Amino acid sequence: MKALLILFVLMNLDKLLKTAHCTETQDQVLSITPKTQEQVDILKNVSTQYETALWQPVSPHYIKEDTQVHLFVPANSSETVKDLLQRYAITHEVLLANPNELIEMQTRNDSGDPRSSSTFYERYHSLEDIYFWINRTQQDNPDTVKVILIGSSFEKRPLYVLKLSVNNRPNKKAMWIDCGIHAREWISPAFCLWFVQYSLSFYQLNEDITNILDNMDVYILPVLNPDGYHYTWTTNRMWRKNRSTNRGTKCIGVDLNRNFDANWCTEGASDQPCTEIYCGAFPESEPETQAVADFLRSHKDIVQIYLSIHSYSQMLLFPYSCTLEETENHSELLEMVQEAAQKIQRHYRNIYTYGSGAKTIYLAPGGSDDWAYKLGIKYSFTFELQDRGRYGFLLPPSHISKACNEALLAVKTIALKVVEKTQAPA
Numbered sequence: 252m253k254a255l256l257i258l259f260v261l262m263n264l265d266k267l268l269k270t271a272h273c274t275e276t277q278d279q280v281l282s283i284t285p286k287t288q289e290q291v292d293i294l295k296n297v298s299t300q301y302e303t304a305l306w307q308p309v310s311p312h313y314i315k316e317d318t319q320v321h322l323f324v325p326a327n328s329s330e331t332v333k334d335l336l337q338r339y340a341i342t343h344e345v346l347l348a349n350p351n352e353l354i355e356m357q358t359r360n361d362s363g364d365p366r367s368s369s370t371f372y373e374r375y376h377s378l379e380d381i382y383f384w385i386n387r388t389q390q391d392n393p394d395t396v397k398v399i400l401i402g403s404s405f406e407k408r409p410l411y412v413l414k415l416s417v418n419n420r421p422n423k424k425a426m427w428i429d430c431g432i433h434a435r436e437w438i439s440p441a442f443c444l445w446f447v448q449y450s451l452s453f454y455q456l457n458e459d460i461t462n463i464l465d466n467m468d469v470y471i472l473p474v475l476n477p478d479g480y481h482y483t484w485t486t487n488r489m490w491r492k493n494r495s496t497n498r499g500t501k502c503i504g505v506d507l508n509r510n511f512d513a514n515w516c517t518e519g520a521s522d523q524p525c526t527e528i529y530c531g532a533f534p535e536s537e538p539e540t541q542a543v544a545d546f547l548r549s550h551k552d553i554v555q556i557y558l559s560i561h562s563y564s565q566m567l568l569f570p571y572s573c574t575l576e577e578t579e580n581h582s583e584l585l586e587m588v589q590e591a592a593q594k595i596q597r598h599y600r601n602i603y604t605y606g607s608g609a610k611t612i613y614l615a616p617g618g619s620d621d622w623a624y625k626l627g628i629k630y631s632f633t634f635e636l637q638d639r640g641r642y643g644f645l646l647p648p649s650h651i652s653k654a655c656n657e658a659l660l661a662v663k664t665i666a667l668k669v670v671e672k673t674q675a676p677a
């Protein structure tokens with residue numbers, strides 16, 4: 252008996268040791284608040300010199316005093332990073348003690364489990380699953396859904412847009428929605444799927460979506476950055492950019508939301524390929540950017556609303572992000588997002604901040620929303636969905652339905668306003 256016990260202990264020694272040291276040896280996400288300029292500088296250094304992934308802000312450049320930094324710290328740099336924080340007395344706490352557990356929750360496929368109450372739309376899906384879903388959605392709804400191939404990614408994956416159209420009214424206008432421009436923002440593609448499913452299920456049942464679809468077609472690009480998205484499923488959950496190779500460096504990827512031709516690569520973007528906000532070699536240098544830009548250029552007379560879905564931080568943004576100047580219809584756009592944010596607060600008790608991108612977060616040139624606006628799509632928006640930093644990019648599947656429903660409410664509010672404005676006699 253004793254011998255058996257000893258054998259058991261020996262066999263599980265590595266496991267027991269691992270659990271004993273779990274807080275020291277696991278990946279973590281830290282929330283860090285620098286209080287002095289010296290601490291800011293140390294933190295900028297830490298996030299660039301060590302193997303970490305900055306969650307918030309998007310680039311070390313934006314780290315400033317008294318503002319929370321969310322930093323993903325992998326196990327192997329944990330000790331060094333924590334030593335440095337301690338040495339310089341930088342305030343920090345553990346935001347996520349076990350991000351890997353959350354990643355496991357996000358990637359677990361419980362579709363085979365009959366006890367699971369979550370539906371297909373309340374889970375995250377791999378790129379392969381999403382391609383499969385696109386195909387099935389078209390086959391199941393041959394009268395309303397068309398699939399359009401608008402181009403392909405750097406690694407030659409197809410970029411499919413779903414066109415939802417319930418009638419052939421002459422001079423019909425349209426709304427464009429893209430998701431997944433940033434690879435790690437998984438709630439974004441989940442929203443595109445949610446939106447399609449909701450539209451198909453509630454047309455002629457819900458008054459708002461019926462009114463919207465009767466008056467406009469909707470073009471939906473569920474995954475704008477398929478290479479990056481695939482990479483977050485297979486290799487690095489924290490990846491943001493696309494996966495193109497860059498001349499003269501090993502660093503991979505361009506920030507597709509800095510690659511559009513709107514004050515391209517000015518302050519708020521970087522010409523350094525190794526940064527997370529690399530603008531690319533020239534505007535529209537990336538095949539993903541070019542495909543979207545070409546499609547919108549050839550449909551600019553019918554597309555009235557441009558909408559790009561991101562996460563996280565709960566914001567409803569509109570142009571400009573590339574300059575502090577106001578657009579010509581600034582107050583109109585402000586009114587629309589304000590109404591949307593109020594509705595979200597009333598129905599879902601969740602706070603969304605709103606305003607022009609540059610004034611609400613930071614200068615970020617080369618974004619798709621600004622480019623679409625300059626093309627002539629005057630109702631142009633970027634939504635940042637849940638959450639505000641509790642889980643960050645690792646939002647558990649159980650939160651998908653609320654995150655999508657509140658974003659849907661904002662989309663409806665804005666689309667209905669545009670329908671109303673368009674129908675009003677001139």
Ligand code: ARG
Pocket residue numbers: 309508561568572573608614615616617618619620621633
């Ligand atoms: N978090 C987004 C980004 O950094 C904000 C997008 C706002 N719009 C923009 N054009 N930058 O890309």
Ligand code: ZN
Pocket residue numbers: 433436561562
């Ligand atoms: Zn984003």
